[in-house]
Amino acid sequence: MHSPKAYPVTSRRRDCIINRTLPGHSIHQRPFKYALIVLVAARIIASGGDMTKLPDATDVDVVVEIPPQFQKYADAAMLRLQVLYPACRLASLGGGISVISSGGFAQDQFRKDVLHVVYREKIYAETLTMRQALVAAVTSR
Amino acid sequence: MNVWPLKFREMSDGSVLFSDDAGGFFKSSHSFLDRYAADSLTPVDGTFLREGNHGFDREFDLPWTSFAYRWARRQARPTRMNYVILVPTLRCNLTCGYCQVSRAPENASGFDWSAETLAGVLSFLGGLEGPDIKIEFQGGEPLLRVDLLEAVQDFCRGKFSRPQFVVCTNLQVLDERAWAFLDADDTFISTSLDGDRATHERQRTHGSEVTDAFFRNLEAAVSRYPEGKISALPTVDVASPPDFDALLDNYERYGIRSVYLRPINHQGFARKVRQGDNVLARWNRLHSEFINLLIARNHRTGRFMEEYYFSQCLKRVLRFDADNHVDIRNPNFFASDYVVIDHDGRFYPTDEARMLSRIGRIDLSIGDVGTGIDREKVEVLNSGAFNHFDPDCIHCAYQPFCGTDVIDDVSRYGRIDARRTDTWFCGRQMSLFDKVFEVLYRKDEAARASLAAWLGLVGWDDSMAPTHP
Numbered sequence: 001m002h003s004p005k006a007y008p009v010t011s012r013r014r015d016c017i018i019n020r021t022l023p024g025h026s027i028h029q030r031p032f033k034y035a036l037i038v039l040v041a042a043r044i045i046a047s048g049g050d051m052t053k054l055p056d057a058t059d060v061d062v063v064v065e066i067p068p069q070f071q072k073y074a075d076a077a078m079l080r081l082q083v084l085y086p087a088c089r090l091a092s093l094g095g096g097i098s099v100i101s102s103g104g105f106a107q108d109q110f111r112k113d114v115l116h117v118v119y120r121e122k123i124y125a126e127t128l129t130m131r132q133a134l135v136a137a138v139t140s141r
Numbered sequence: 142m143n144v145w146p147l148k149f150r151e152m153s154d155g156s157v158l159f160s161d162d163a164g165g166f167f168k169s170s171h172s173f174l175d176r177y178a179a180d181s182l183t184p185v186d187g188t189f190l191r192e193g194n195h196g197f198d199r200e201f202d203l204p205w206t207s208f209a210y211r212w213a214r215r216q217a218r219p220t221r222m223n224y225v226i227l228v229p230t231l232r233c234n235l236t237c238g239y240c241q242v243s244r245a246p247e248n249a250s251g252f253d254w255s256a257e258t259l260a261g262v263l264s265f266l267g268g269l270e271g272p273d274i275k276i277e278f279q280g281g282e283p284l285l286r287v288d289l290l291e292a293v294q295d296f297c298r299g300k301f302s303r304p305q306f307v308v309c310t311n312l313q314v315l316d317e318r319a320w321a322f323l324d325a326d327d328t329f330i331s332t333s334l335d336g337d338r339a340t341h342e343r344q345r346t347h348g349s350e351v352t353d354a355f356f357r358n359l360e361a362a363v364s365r366y367p368e369g370k371i372s373a374l375p376t377v378d379v380a381s382p383p384d385f386d387a388l389l390d391n392y393e394r395y396g397i398r399s400v401y402l403r404p405i406n407h408q409g410f411a412r413k414v415r416q417g418d419n420v421l422a423r424w425n426r427l428h429s430e431f432i433n434l435l436i437a438r439n440h441r442t443g444r445f446m447e448e449y450y451f452s453q454c455l456k457r458v459l460r461f462d463a464d465n466h467v468d469i470r471n472p473n474f475f476a477s478d479y480v481v482i483d484h485d486g487r488f489y490p491t492d493e494a495r496m497l498s499r500i501g502r503i504d505l506s507i508g509d510v511g512t513g514i515d516r517e518k519v520e521v522l523n524s525g526a527f528n529h530f531d532p533d534c535i536h537c538a539y540q541p542f543c544g545t546d547v548i549d550d551v552s553r554y555g556r557i558d559a560r561r562t563d564t565w566f567c568g569r570q571m572s573l574f575d576k577v578f579e580v581l582y583r584k585d586e587a588a589r590a591s592l593a594a595w596l597g598l599v600g601w602d603d604s605m606a607p608t609h610p
Contacts, residue, residue: 069179084562116149133200
C-alpha cells in the first residue's frame with residue numbers, strides 16, 4: 001500500500017543536487033512536500049562492509065516517494081541512510097526520497113530499504129516513551 | 142491497544158520477521174508491515190497482536206506487566222564471580238599454525254606462574270563467595286604444570302562445596318600424574334579435534350607420530366571415562382575446511398555429539414593466517430551448509446548431533462536464561478561472573494582480551510592478583526557492553542536474542558563504535574539468526590526432528606513459530 005515509486009531524474013536534477021539547490025517541483029511537475037535525494041555510486045556492499053565499485057556502471061536516478069504520514073520522519077531517516085550507505089549523497093526535496101545510483105544497482109530493493117528506514121524511524125520515535133517507561137519500571141529500585 | 146515496538150527483517154523467502162523487545166516473534170507479510178507502520182491495523186491484526194502478547198491497554202495492566210517480566214528475564218544480570226579461567230603456563234608442546242594464544246616453547250622459562258602468583262591466585266579464589274566454582278585451565282598446555290593444577294584443585298575442594306574443573310588440553314602427552322588428575326569426577330576434559338585425521342595433522346600435529354599419540358590418548362580417555370566428560374571443538378580454516386561428513390563421523394566415533402564449529406580467532410597472532418577474501422561471507426555459508434548437513438544426517442541416522450553455538454542461539458530465541466554463551470548475553474558486563482588470570486597473574490575480562498593484549502595492540506588487562514580487579518577500567522569496557530540503544534541494534538529484529546563483543550570490535554577496528562552492521566560480530570550473528578529462523582519455519586520432518594532434539598523437546602509443533610497472514 002505504500003510501495004515506493006520511481007521517477008527518472010534528469011542530468012539537470014543531478015546538477016541541482018550537486019549545487020544543493022532543490023527545485024523539485026519544477027522537475028517532477030508534481031507537488032512533492034518532501035523528498036530525499038540520494039546520489040549513489042554503484043557498489044557491491046558485502047557483509048562486513050567491503051565495498052567495491054561495479055565496473056562499467058552507469059548512473060541511474062531514482063525517486064522514492066514518502067507517504068505524507070511519514071514525512072516528519074524523513075530527516076531522521078536521511079541521517080540514518082547516510083550512515084548505512086556512506087557512498088550516497090543525500091538531500092531532502094519534497095514528497096519523496098530520490099536516489100541517484102548506477103547500473104547494476106538493485107533499485108527496487110534499495111527503494112524498499114529506504115522506506116523501511118523511514119518506517120523504523122517512525123516506530124522508534126513513536127514508541128520511545130514506551131521503552132523508557134519499561135526500562136525505568138524494571139530497573140528502578 | 143498500544144502495540145509494543147516491533148522490529149522487522151525481510152527474510153530470504155520474501156516474508157517479514159517481526160520481533161518485540163521481549164523476544165516475542167512472528168512471521169508476516171509486507172502488507173502487514175505497511176499496515177503496522179501506517180497505523181492502519183485491521184481488527185484481525187489487532188486480535189493477533191493481542192493474543193501474541195505484543196500489546197497492552199494501560200501501563201501496569203496485566204499484559205504490560207507480563208511483557209515487562211519477559212523483557213526483564215531476557216536481560217543478563219550481574220551475578221557473583223563463579224567462573225575463573227586460569228593460565229598457569231603459556232608453554233606448549235605443539236606449534237599449531239594458527240595458535241591463538243601466543244604459546245611459548247615447551248622449554249622456555251618465565252612463562253609459568255611463580256610461587257607468588259600462585260599464592261595470589263589462591264588468595265583471589267579464597268575471597269570469592271558461594272558454594273560453587275568452575276575453574277577452566279587454559280594455556281599453553283596446562284598439563285605441563287600438573288603441580289599448579291593440583292594446588293588449585295586442592296584449594297577449591299576445601300573452599301567450595303561444588304567445585305568443577307575443566308582442563309583445556311591438547312591430549313598430546315599424558316603421564317600417570319596427569320591421568321590421575323583427570324580421573325576425578327569433578328574434572329572434565331576439553332580438547333581440540335579439527336575433523337578427520339588428515340586435517341588435524343595438517344593444522345596441529347604436523348607429523349604422523351604426534352598425530353598417533355593424540356588419537357591414542359583420545360581413545361584411551363574415551364574408553365576410560367563416561368560420555369559427557371570429554372568435549373572437543375574443531376577450529377576451521379575457511380580456506381581449507383575439513384570434510385564435514387568425516388568430521389561428524391569422527392566426533393561421533395569418540396562419543397562427542399556436540400560440535401562447536403569455531404573460526405580461526407582474530408584476537409591473537411592467528412590474525413596473520415591468510416584465509417583469502419570475503420572470509421565472513423564464506424564462513425557464514427560454510428556454517429549454514431553445516432547446519433543443513435546436520436539436519437539431514439540426524440534424520441537419516443536417527444542419532445542426533447548438534448552444532449553447539451547454533452543450539453545456543455536457538456535456545457536463546459525460544460527460552461529465558463539461555464545466555465550462558467557470552468556472545469548472546471546482553472548486557473555482557475565484564476569481570477562480573479567470570480574472569481581470566483594469565484600466566485603472569487594479570488586479570489583479563491576475557492580470553493580474547495588476553496590474546497589481543499598479548500600482541501601489543503592495546504592493554505586490556507584489568508589489574509592483577511596482587512592489586513585486585515581494576516573496576517574503573519572495567520566500567521569503561523562496560524559502557525559498550527549492551528546493545529539496547531545501539532543505533533543499529535535498536536531497529537534489529539534479532540536484538541533481543543543477540544549480544545555485543547566489544548573485544549572483537551577493538552581487535553578488528555580499533556574502536557567500539559564502528560557501524561554495527563559492518564562488523565564481523567554483527568555479520569556473523571545476523572547470518573546465524575537468519576539460519577535459526579529459517580530452520581524454525583521449515584516445515585519438513587527432518588528439521589522438526591532436529592529442532593526437538595536440540596531444544597530437548599519431545600516434538601516440534603509448527604504453532605511454536607507463529608505466523609500472521
